Amino acid sequence: MQVIRSIAELRAWRRSAGRVAFVPTMGNLHAGHLALVAEARQRADTVVVSIFVNRLQFGQGEDFDAYPRTFDADCAKLEAGGVDVLFFPDERELYPRIKQDFNVEPPHIQNELCGAFRPGHFRGVATVVSKLFNIVQPDLACFGKKDYQQLHVIRAMVDDLNMPIDIVPVDTGRADDGLALSSRNGYLSADERAEAPRLYRNLAAIRDALLAGDSNYAALEKTACDDLAAHGWRVDYVEIRQADSLEIAHVGEPRLVVLAAARLGKTRLIDNIEVTR
Amino acid sequence: MQVIRSIAELRAWRRSAGRVAFVPTMGNLHAGHLALVAEARQRADTVVVSIFVNRLQFGQGEDFDAYPRTFDADCAKLEAGGVDVLFFPDERELYPRIKQDFNVEPPHIQNELCGAFRPGHFRGVATVVSKLFNIVQPDLACFGKKDYQQLHVIRAMVDDLNMPIDIVPVDTGRADDGLALSSRNGYLSADERAEAPRLYRNLAAIRDALLAGDSNYAALEKTACDDLAAHGWRVDYVEIRQADSLEIAHVGEPRLVVLAAARLGKTRLIDNIEVTR
Incomplete structure (x- = not known):
């Protein structure tokens, strides 16, 4: 090289x-x-x-x-x-x-x-x-x-x-527990690293709900935000958007992406999951 | 082709x-x-x-x-x-x-x-x-x-x-009377076309003054603006600038450009001359 x-x-x-x-x-x-x-x-x-x-x-x-x-x-x-x-x-x-x-x-x-x-x-x-x-x-x-x-x-x-x-x-590379690979994972303490996969779990929960037919985007977003906040995260956003344009998603949109950014201690983590219905 | x-x-x-x-x-x-x-x-x-x-x-x-x-x-x-x-x-x-x-x-x-x-x-x-x-x-x-x-x-x-x-x-192409070639020259009436070379003549006068050692940029610019205005032009600007950067020129600057834009009737004409001392 x-x-x-x-x-x-x-x-x-x-x-x-x-x-x-x-x-x-x-x-x-x-x-x-x-x-x-x-x-x-x-x-x-x-x-x-x-x-x-x-x-x-x-x-x-x-x-x-x-x-x-x-x-x-x-x-x-x-x-x-x-x-x-x-x-x-x-x-x-x-x-x-x-x-x-x-x-x-x-x-x-x-x-x-x-x-x-x-x-x-x-x-x-x-x-x-x-x-x-x-x-x-x-x-x-x-x-x-x-x-x-x-x-x-x-x-x-x-x-x-x-x-x-x-x-x-x-596609995003992930650790076995689901945490998206990121250079910033290196900033996490051992306790924070154990907590970090919660971000992905919340996105996966929204994906599952969407695939099961739930279309109350705002409620799904709020549930995830509340769960993260209850476990010490400061949430920047959890949002369901159109996958292709990243514009606001309307009910019935077939190709979605769920995106999130949240801070654990001093570390800002981001992740997302595409959902095609 | x-x-x-x-x-x-x-x-x-x-x-x-x-x-x-x-x-x-x-x-x-x-x-x-x-x-x-x-x-x-x-x-x-x-x-x-x-x-x-x-x-x-x-x-x-x-x-x-x-x-x-x-x-x-x-x-x-x-x-x-x-x-x-x-x-x-x-x-x-x-x-x-x-x-x-x-x-x-x-x-x-x-x-x-x-x-x-x-x-x-x-x-x-x-x-x-x-x-x-x-x-x-x-x-x-x-x-x-x-x-x-x-x-x-x-x-x-x-x-x-x-x-x-x-x-x-x-380099800029020019008519025999000095007018810079431009598609917008086609907008000029016969009277305006006869008047139009005044823009170049004013730039050339500034060039000659600069080459003769005149360094009062503001006065040179004003003389040109006044001459154009006195002959029915609406002047957008006549400015002496540094040729390479187009920044404001200081006294003693070796490479200058004199730029102008002015309107004759409905037609906006621009022109410029580089001056190296």
Whole structure:
């Protein structure tokens, strides 16, 4: 595996790479990321992974500085996963003037769900992913369903700005007890880790109720919020939405997604389940 | 010359095109556009021109509906200029949902100079040029210096979003009396056409004064504004700026540009001159 740190070098290499699949990450790789790599590996001649902790998508008071950086361990995992090129730029390579002047501005969905609690987050995601796409020029890119709203924003951006890239969604990796794999799970204490699967259990309970014909979305959401709050969580949201558009779901909608974000101690966890009726 | 109207067809053709130069236009082509085409022709295996009158960059009350559409004459000129492909999409091809959801948002310069009088204009330009770049995937693109602020915005965007495209500036084409070639010159009455070169003459007078060592930018700007106003123009601005950044110019700045926009009757004309001391 080649490690490339400059944009110029990556572009020079890119010209002879054939069909390229791309997996953008912030590092601290777990089995969820490696599932993205495996999917990419199956679909292209060449797999490029990037590791870049993107300051632009972290808000004031969020965990940019604390975000785990585990470069050596990440390299070993990517090497084992058959990755061809790791693009690992420093901040000056991607933000040479410190400030990013041009931004890719998503529509109103950027201010809903997680966006309501993380102002500017999805603008930062859309902008850095645009930059990485322009640098790597992949034929396809893999994104996890774990970050469902992010996946939605990226797919909509690619469509709306006519980017010549196929976006491939990959299922969420989970621990045996259902907890979605996430770098932020590393922040949890032992007690919090034991409590954490409650988020998924509540989403699964809503899924089961929906599949059984319950259409009182508001009541289902409230039951989950109450259960989480009763066990010490601070809930940002639990919402049932249309799976394709992430718009508010109406009764009878066939393809739904249940999304949640909640805080356990200092750790903010997110998860979601798709429900097709 | 092939005329291609769909994105899918253009992308399929693009794969075997070699080094591609791109000239985006709104049609109604004059010698200024053909100079862009000639420059493109010199620099690449293949030349793609687009004609698309982009609603997104016209404001309320501007001339979107009146903007001249002269497709057959344009085709003949492009054919004679050795263009390989004309991309001529209709509005549904570029804006299938009518509304553009994701926008490329330029920094504060979008609200200065012409941007102060055309709110949203440069966002519309940056967004449609991004879309066209993503569709055509050119190696280089030619833009006229006539639209100096637009050229600045596009160059800064390409740099800041890491687009893999060389931007080639091309000198402004002029009539014998100095008037910059523009589709909007066609709106002028015979009397207005005779008056129109005064804009260039004022810019040239400022250039000559700057080269002679005059550094009282405000006085030079005011003299030009007053002369234009005295001859029936409504002046939007005459400004001396730094050529590279378009920021406010300080005394002693070596590379300047003098930019102006003013209205003669219903027609808004713009022009500029670079000055290197």
